[in-house]
Amino acid sequence: xxxxxxxxxxxxxxxxxxxxxxxxxxxxxxxxxxxxxxxxxxxxxxxxxxxxxxxxxxxxxxxxxxxxxxxxxxxxxxxxxxxxxxxxxxxxxxxxxxxxxxxxxxxxxxxxxxxxxxxxxxxxxxxxxxxxxxxxxxxxxxxxxxxxxxxxxxxxxxxxxxxxxxxxxxxxxxxxxxxxxxxxxxxxxxxxxxxxxxxxxxxxxxxxxxxxxxxxxxxxxxxxxxxxxxxxxxxxxxxxxxxxxxxxxxxxxxxxxxxxxxxxxxxxxxxxxxxxxxxxxxxxxxxxxxxxxxxxxxxxxxxxxxxxxxxxxxxxxxxxxxxxxxxxxxxxxxxxxxxxxxxx
Numbered sequence: 001x002x003x004x005x006x007x008x009x010x011x012x013x014x015x016x017x018x019x020x021x022x023x024x025x026x027x028x029x030x031x032x033x034x035x036x037x038x039x040x041x042x043x044x045x046x047x048x049x050x051x052x053x054x055x056x057x058x059x060x061x062x063x064x065x066x067x068x069x070x071x072x073x074x075x076x077x078x079x080x081x082x083x084x085x086x087x088x089x090x091x092x093x094x095x096x097x098x099x100x101x102x103x104x105x106x107x108x109x110x111x112x113x114x115x116x117x118x119x120x121x122x123x124x125x126x127x128x129x130x131x132x133x134x135x136x137x138x139x140x141x142x143x144x145x146x147x148x149x150x151x152x153x154x155x156x157x158x159x160x161x162x163x164x165x166x167x168x169x170x171x172x173x174x175x176x177x178x179x180x181x182x183x184x185x186x187x188x189x190x191x192x193x194x195x196x197x198x199x200x201x202x203x204x205x206x207x208x209x210x211x212x213x214x215x216x217x218x219x220x221x222x223x224x225x226x227x228x229x230x231x232x233x234x235x236x237x238x239x240x241x242x243x244x245x246x247x248x249x250x251x252x253x254x255x256x257x258x259x260x261x262x263x264x265x266x267x268x269x270x271x272x273x274x275x276x277x278x279x280x281x282x283x284x285x286x287x288x289x290x291x292x293x294x295x296x297x298x299x300x301x302x303x304x305x306x307x308x309x310x311x312x313x314x315x316x317x318x319x320x321x322x323x324x325x326x327x328x329x330x331x332x333x334x335x336x337x338x339x340x341x342x343x344x
Contacts, residue, residue, distance in 0.1 A: 006032060006040050006057075008098050014046065016097050017104065020090040023049070038228060038307075039068055043107065052086065055102035057310075069093065070153075071227040072103040074202070077148040082139045086223045108223040110213040115255045116246055117265060126266040128219035133212065134273055136221050137242065138280035141201035141235040150202055154232025158196035160295060163233070164189055171302040174309035176325075181332035185298050188339060194288045203238045205229025208245040208254070239277055240292030243270050244300065247293075247334070253323060290342040297335035301328045 014028040025047035033041045044051040054068055068091075075088040087106040095101060118126050145151050155162060168186060204211075206229050213223040247270075248256025262269055268276070274286060286292075304327040311321035 008042065008053075013098055016092065016094075017044075017046070017051075017090070020092075021051075021104065023047075039071075044104070050107035051089065051104050052107050053102055053104050055098060056100040058099050067228055068101055068103055070230065072105075074150065074153070074227045074230045075103075075105060077150050078143070081143060081148065083136065083143060084221050084223050085227075086225070108213045110215050110222050112210055112213055114210050115250075116209045116257055116267070117250060117255075117260060118267075123264075123266045125219060127268060129214070130268050130273065131276065132214075132219050132221055133207075133209065133242070134276050135280065136212070136224065137204075137207060137238060138277055140204060140207075140224075141238070141281060143202045145200075145202050145232060150232070153202065153230075154200075158193070159200070159234040159237065160291075161193050161196075163237070163299070164193060164295070167299050167302040171305055174302075174306040176305070176309060176312065179329050179332065181329045181336060182298075182301060185294065185301075185332045185335050188336075189291070189295060189298060192291055192294075194291055197234075199234050199236070200232055201235040203231060203233045203235060205231065205233075205238070205241075207238045207242045210254075235281075236286065236288075236292045237296070239274070239286075240289075241296040241299070243273070244293055244296040246270070253327065290339060293338050294335040297331050297338070301331035301335075304328050304331065 008030050010026075010028045010030065014026040017024045017028070018026070028044060028046040030042045030044050030053070033043060038057075039054045040057055042053045042055075044053055054071065056068055072088055072091040075085050078085045079087055086108050089104045089106070091101075091103040092098075093101050113120070113129070118129060121129070143150075145153065171182070171186075204224065204227065206226050207224075211225045212221045213225065214220060215222050245254060246257045248254055249258045250256060250260055257265075257267065274289075278284070278286065304324040307321050308324040308328070311324070
């Protein structure tokens with residue numbers, strides 16, 4: 001995939017959006033956001049208004065990946081609920097318009113924090129930001145999926161068994177070399193899959209700090225972004241992933257808090273965030289936490305392998321995609337270290 005593959009036909013796109021978005025008027029210009037490893041994302045400007053377009057990348061893709069239609073469906077379901085999202089305008093399944101399926105949503109003004117250490121904020125303002133993220137996560141997992149029309153948004157059965165099978169297949173499809181760390185981790189996960197406990201919620205699938213837009217002047221989330229991996233599943237998948245992201249090193253493609261003094265930064269500890277989440281949802285103490293963490297590391301590693309595989313095939317949407325090769329084994333090793341620590 002070359003940069004020209006990601007260019008938009010503004011004339012054709014403007015004509016289409018003029019037919020489907022009330023008040024849309026050209027001339028249309030666009031700029032591709034630098035982020036977005038999976039689905040290329042663009043800022044559209046037209047008639048004094050701003051919009052955001054997310055599309056499937058062109059080229060050969062892994063099965064079930066890049067599900068922008070699922071993103072659009074969940075945005076429509078959640079818009080106007082306690083979970084803040086951008087306003088969805090239109091889903092276009094006609095690949096003749098720009099070369100792949102896409103949708104358009106509102107552009108949300110505000111702040112995105114890329115570094116969970118929050119260096120741009122006063123230390124006193126750190127804790128409220130994390131409290132807000134946990135509040136929104138609890139609100140998401142409390143959504144009545146039947147009431148918002150998402151009762152069929154996921155498959156029945158044991159979520160983690162299903163997800164382990166899915167991500168193992170995705171990893172194998174994208175595998176470029178044998179990694180002993182991944183083999184050992186997948187073996188442990190297969191032997192320790194928890195029995196289904198009946199917990200089912202709408203889950204985001206990529207719940208981390210840079211997928212939120214905060215208000216410009218308050219620790220308030222105005223939109224949760226990037227719903228491609230959302231589904232009906234076990235809420236601990238989101239909470240575990242959120243905590244795993246914060247365990248990552250403070251430098252790299254996804255920044256974490258590893259080695260930093262959370263107390264000095266006025267950032268709640270992992271235990272405090274779990275306690276806050278459980279309090280908001282009136283849940284007892286969490287069992288199988290080691291598994292949830294290990295699984296989240298595994299899934300993150302499998303996703304990284306997929307990004308690297310797309311880069312080799314020329315279908316990656318981000319210039320940093322080749323660097324994802326170096327993430328896979330270290331992520332698996334972090335999971336193995338957590339498992340070892342929990343068993344001693």
